[in-house]
Each structure stands twice: as C-alpha cells, then as structure tokens.
Amino acid sequence: LVEQVLINLLKNAHEACLNQVKPQIELKAAKVGNEVLITVSDNGPGISSEAMDKIFIPFYSTKPNGSGIGLSLCRQIMVRHEGKIGVESDGKITCFKLHFPILDSGK
Numbered sequence: 001l002v003e004q005v006l007i008n009l010l011k012n013a014h015e016a017c018l019n020q021v022k023p024q025i026e027l028k029a030a031k032v033g034n035e036v037l038i039t040v041s042d043n044g045p046g047i048s049s050e051a052m053d054k055i056f057i058p059f060y061s062t063k064p065n066g067s068g069i070g071l072s073l074c075r076q077i078m079v080r081h082e083g084k085i086g087v088e089s090d091g092k093i094t095c096f097k098l099h100f101p102i103l104d105s106g107k
Helices: 002-016 070-080
Strands: 025-032 035-042 084-089 094-101
Touching: 002 025, 002 035, 002 070, 002 094, 070 084
Parallel strands: none
Antiparallel strands: 025 035, 035 094, 084 094
C-alpha cells in the first residue's frame, strides 16, 4: 500500500512537470527522530492556496480528467499505517511529506 502512495505521488509530480523547461522531481527518505520521513517534491506550477485545503477530500480534483481519488486514498493508506501525509507548495516547489512512526518492536 505504501508503494501505491509513492506511485500516486510520483505520477502527480510527473504530470505537474510536463510543461516545465527543466522538470525536477525528487524523492528522499530519512530517519528523523522517532519517525521515517519520505518526501516527494517537484518544480511544477504548484497548488493554489484554495486547493490546498481540499486536495485530500474524496472526488476533489484540479485536473480536467482527474477523479479526485488518488490523494484521498493516499491519506487513508497513511492513516492505516499510523502515519501522516502533508503538503507544502509555494508556486516554485511542491513537497508532499509522508511521516511514518518508528514503532517499538518490544526489543
């Protein structure tokens, strides 16, 4: 399921960069404190402030042929894994952040 989240975010990033002269998509992972942080960022046109509050709502889409299912599903998968998904966008860079807690295995 986490693979599906990454596929969806990378697909969205690719679509966002289609009209960029120098498209850039970056995927990073790191252990930060007691969690694993995975980021997917791109240099597409960004997400408007109006859309930022709605992008995780089922059936909301800014794409002409979008279903509005992808990011909603991503959020549900993250919750199922006791994680969180967030996004930042400033018109130059859009960055989705996946936060996974490092669970104590009892050892």
